[in-house]
Amino acid sequence: MTYIKPSFRHPELPVNDLGYTKKAYEGAISTLCAGCGHDSISGAIIQACFELSIEPHRVAKLSGIGCSSKTPTYFLGNSHGFNSVHGRMPSIATGANMANRDMIYIGVSGDGDTASIGMGQFVHAVRRNLNMMYVVENNGCYGLTKGQDSATADIGSQTKSGAPNLYEPIDLVTLALDLGATFVARSFSGDKEQLVPLIKAALSHRGFAFIDVISPCVTFNNTGKSTKSYDFVREHIEATGKMDFVPMKEEITTEYEPGNAQDVTMHDGSVMRFLKLDQEFDPTDRRATYNALQDAKEKGDILTGLLYVDPASQELHEVIQTSQKPLRTLTESELCPGQKALDAINAGLR
């Protein structure tokens, strides 16, 4: 009987710039079903944070309700966490972010938590360009309540219940683009080679970074007639390109064939090096992304990889010109600047 992860690790585990091994970024052992895609996404977040040498205490993990929203317990056990009400994670994230802009915010949600009960919250976080990474662990069903079709299930897709889904799916990627999202990507839980660099880029992006990760539900939605099964996704997956994420302090050393590589410099000086599979595609061109998504849809492909990024994005704090410092660091003299400051304001209004 386990449910207990041994404390021993490989003695030759690499250490990052902070001197930590990956173990410092692990969480509690997962209680999700064996083989759940969500666990792989947790693994990818652990790997990305380890590789970025993020100090665990600088991260806040936020989630709503659902299988996906349980996962923050299973990664970054040394970080802050807030498990909110169903679908209300964006509100909590907004509040936290407004109060302390120095933290790194990781929101984890599911297709139910985002595309159904939390839709009204999600869209506003996107349009405000809240500075956070928002991951949807998308399995097309309500796993926690025994696998009913969710709002992202494709027409005709069948879960274990055996009845085909009758309704149009909500495509969260297109929706996010429509709402002006400044970083949009799609990936697959079974492809860490793609997912880990995407998470690293999303964490380095200034603004709302949205990743829709298809994450098969092995228990209810991994059937032969599901469009979110391991097999179906593997057969239909297409990538916009391959991406390397090079942090600011590192030199770009890998050489690529000219013409294929497109570098996107992030606000902190890090570089996303994007290796195109399709010459026409440009991830900084919103229209190109729409076209690529539409083409893939017509072909029945699932387009993954980095879909859109706006490196000049202005996040919410910049837009509304909030305090440069976290609120908790403000002193009484800053909060109550006194009569002189008031007089100056009043004078400005005369």
Added chain:
Amino acid sequence: MKPTNTADPEYFHKVVDCQYACPAHTPVPEYIRLIAAGRYSDAYLVNWESNVFPGVLGRTCDRPCEPACRRGRVEEEPVAICRLKRVAADFKGEVKQRMPQAPFAKNGKKIALVGGGPASLTVARDLAPQGYEIHLYDAQDKGGGFMRSQIPSFRLPESVLDEEVGYVLDLGIDAHFNHYVESLKDLLAKGYDAVFVGSGAPRGRDLNIPGREESAANIHIGIEWLANVAFNHISKIGRRVIVLGGGNTAMDCCRTARRLGGEEVKVLVRSPFADMKASPWEIEDAIAEDIPILDNHVPKEYVHENGQLKGVRFEKVKAVYDDKGKRTLVPTGEDLVFIEADDVICAVGQENSFPWIERDLGIQFDKWDVPMVDKLTFQSTLPKVFFGGDAAFGPANIITAVAHGHQAAVSIDLFCQGKAVGDRPAPGTKLVSTKMGIHEWNYDSQVADDARFAVPHAPKDKTLKDRKMEVELGFDLQTAYKEAERCLNCDVQTVFTEKLCIECDACVDICPTDCINFVTAEEDEAALRAKLRVPAKNDSQDICVSAPVATGRIMVKDENVCLHCGLCAERCPTAAWDMQKFLYSVTKASQVLKAG
């Protein structure tokens, strides 16, 4: 790379590091689990089947299993395997009734065993239940050979040895004690179907440096001196004693000297401390008894006055290693060091000696005057004569002698049936799933965090006064349980079935020691090892390579630091991973204990 053939009995055997390293291949995790379950008699019998002397070995084994233990690669110390064996012996109940009961129906074949040590007794144990008439000859008045004459009672109580030698002799062995075999020719003339020579390496090496003859009265040869102590011929030694040598015999000599009146006992070794041949724990025990070990001292002269030993003069050296790591001891040029002594014990090695084997019988000897013996069959160039233990390939240890005994018994059995001795039966293997439920296995899969527990010792002021008082007290049952739980159950194998895998990565994500990888194939093993999540740098440990899974990738598992925790199998949604218990039984003449 081709997929690993896990059906080869040696593949999984090698994963069980302790068992693989044991010359007799005792199924270590199997008996450790039995100890944890409180089944001490069963644990004892698993040992007895495999190594014949669990109580003796649980105190004195050279424990090649422990440096091999996987636990030593994930934390500081290996499992205290040897001392757990002793627990089985200390706390067992009635076991004799479960052993084969003489008399056995005779098969008409007659075997002679020369020497009554562990090798001969193992041959006797394996063959007697098959109906062989076995005559054992030994010059001592009791069986046990060097286990009796060389291992001091403070490490191995006589009662423990008597009991385990007794289990073998009671199988209807015709023992001729106080009978030194003077001529192999005469022995062969008695019409034996086969003869096994397990006469050990009985000659202690001497050190012929100036002053040897003049000081003879106070210079003792280590193994002879220990035997004289064991048989009560010697009960005293001088106040100041020098022991020459750095092996386990030297450690036994110095500690024995402390008990016979030696107040200032020193060990002097030619080599650097780190190169000493003695087992680290025996060195520790000697140091704990206030015995300094001076390394890099080469004895040059026994200093004497009027026929009375005064001490030994030493030259100080340092070790210099060449490119190939070969060591030379080079004098430092410092003045010679004189160390006073009343007695010197010379424990600088021992060697084989066969004055009783006539050289015209057809047994070929090599240039070192050692008989030529086949390494697999233990047969000499005279087909009916077999060798084993120290007599075969020079001094080793008890567990090696037992291993030789098993293999010689196989050969003798085949030979007596007129079969080719090179045609060995295959080892036995069993591979059975341990799955009991979703998170349940029939072994304790949870990995205990405890550091190795130390075996308590009796107080020094008491043990130094009585050479027969055992120093180590053995584990109590609570500590034994905790120590047993440190075992990683390496015999419970991670078995992977490619066609069931859906590549969800759950095993990769959960594996605490990053052993599991799904990668694109490589032709070259070194290239494959280099590209794993944590590169597999320990070449002595295999990697397990699967056939391609659906995406064409292969699963590669580095066996090196796998904790056998079973989490890969618990997190696998399709049971592509399973934890299966592998039991390897070394080729033997027969299974002595009946299963069940």
